[in-house]
Amino acid sequence: MPDKQSKSEKILDAAEALFAVHGYDGVTMRKIASMAGVDVALANYHFGRKLDVFQRVFERRSESLNQSRLEALHACQASADENGPSVEQIIEAFLRPLETAQEASNDGWKNYLALVAFVNNSPIWGKKMMSSLFDDLVQVYIVALRKALPNATDEQLYWCYHNLSGALTLTFAQTGRIDKLSKGKCRSDDFTAAYGNMIPFMSAGFKQVCG
Amino acid sequence: MPDKQSKSEKILDAAEALFAVHGYDGVTMRKIASMAGVDVALANYHFGRKLDVFQRVFERRSESLNQSRLEALHACQASADENGPSVEQIIEAFLRPLETAQEASNDGWKNYLALVAFVNNSPIWGKKMMSSLFDDLVQVYIVALRKALPNATDEQLYWCYHNLSGALTLTFAQTGRIDKLSKGKCRSDDFTAAYGNMIPFMSAGFKQVCG
DNA sequence: GTCTATACCGTGATAGAC
DNA sequence: GTCTATCACGGTATAGAC
Known part of the structure; x- marks a missing residue:
């Protein structure tokens, strides 16, 4: 893989950056995926629902x-x-x-x-x-x-x-x-x-x- | 009119209460209208876009x-x-x-x-x-x-x-x-x-x- | 197991008819 | 002032490629 970062880490990083600025409701799974350069469904596959992504980022x-x-x-x-x-x-x-x-x-x-x-x-x-x-x-x-x-x-x-x-x-x-x-x-x-x-x-x- | 409050005041009060708890993106025009007991389009008619409602409430x-x-x-x-x-x-x-x-x-x-x-x-x-x-x-x-x-x-x-x-x-x-x-x-x-x-x-x- | 493409179906903002 | 149609977007499930 060209990048050191795994895709799931990229998803969390993107979610972190977006939630930080826009809050929970101002962010969509599609924007997270787009910022991380992955498909929409991958975040769902790794972390479950949007709420789970949010909590995962907060706990990380x-x-x-x-x-x-x-x-x-x-x-x-x-x-x-x-x-x-x-x-x-x-x-x-x-x-x-x-x-x-x-x-x-x-x-x-x-x-x-x-x-x-x-x-x-x-x-x-x-x-x-x-x-x-x-x-x-x-x-x-x-x-x-x-x-x-x-x-x-x-x-x-x-x-x-x-x-x-x-x-x-x-x-x-x-x-x-x-x-x-x-x-x-x-x-x-x-x-x-x-x-x-x-x-x-x-x-x-x-x-x-x-x- | 049975209520002392005008409908447009009710819309602003409902928007205020909802924005306070959910922030800008967590609130929809439908929820504001529903809480104020008016039709969705009336808020739009009085105050314009959702962003204008938000600013209007903040300035009020x-x-x-x-x-x-x-x-x-x-x-x-x-x-x-x-x-x-x-x-x-x-x-x-x-x-x-x-x-x-x-x-x-x-x-x-x-x-x-x-x-x-x-x-x-x-x-x-x-x-x-x-x-x-x-x-x-x-x-x-x-x-x-x-x-x-x-x-x-x-x-x-x-x-x-x-x-x-x-x-x-x-x-x-x-x-x-x-x-x-x-x-x-x-x-x-x-x-x-x-x-x-x-x-x-x-x-x-x-x-x-x-x- | 990791990932992409796509489809489903509900919801939302807003414009335009009335 | 009100009702309704439109059209885009969003969460999430599914099918299947690698």
Whole structure:
């Protein structure tokens, strides 16, 4: 085969790119197949219905992502004293693997995270799909944050996480709005700036509300 | 006519509710018409194409919303000393009119703001539609924040606003995810808690990054 | 097992008749 | 204002090639 990629991987990559931009209903099996350079029926053969393709794409990168975020947390916990890592260190561990993923030269991770933005903000998909793949990881981080913020109530921690999640997924979405609003001073694809501001911003927010 | 509402208002209300949940592509003119209890062609007759219906719905409430947010800013500026209002006061003026709208007994505003969440996070619609209706208002608030945070660079102000915007629109989306994540301790529709935490959280974030 | 071609049948947007 | 026809598109099943 001339390409390294198998056809079924091409189908998932195409689906990922299209779902990221157009959401579930804005994509057709025919467009996915066309972008992947394969016949319409092949996606169906490999992955079943359109809904199965969607879920398969959403799940494909989640394990490796959760893995690296868990490792980042363990690393900062290992180097901390008996009080555990600071809020900043925890937030940084939570966010840096995402910055790294978005900065990869390949567009796959960028597309995937834009899809996460779509799912997270969807009244249809948000609750079910985000929870099933990411809640376990988030709970581990909440435990770490509770230790760093001993006066916090659970309610405060979850609402603070909600704020972080919204800001983060808007960053994933890469809409270009900040480019326009700032008249070019900021760019949606400037991840260094996005995360460089997000980490101190979110840390201060958690400490203010939960302090 | 038995109902107070005109048919064309019913069409816009139905479209608003459906677009809020399903996004642009997840909604059909037939479903809008069916929910409004009118014939398919009537929506077309009143508002033109589906795209026009979408834009019409998005614009319908924007002016009154911008108006009340502008008034809230002017009110807190009027009661401030010559240094102008604090960051907290500005953020509060920006957010409280939204809380009030979401708390209205009628679902119209809730649906509208969920639609804003969809648009804000969409790579397709976000840049163009959010900018055309809301950037003028945001710039007025940025000016006020710049005065309250004289050491801030423009880049910092815009990235902080980006964080606020993401958290806010996730709150609009009403996905129910926080209900599940918190095992019922927090609820997506508990606006008092959402804004009560958001205002100090965001104020601290702005001050940390721009201080 | 992998893949293509094609067919089926429902649904959708929209224009034009009334 | 309303009803209906048109015509394109979409999900998916099937037949069979390689």
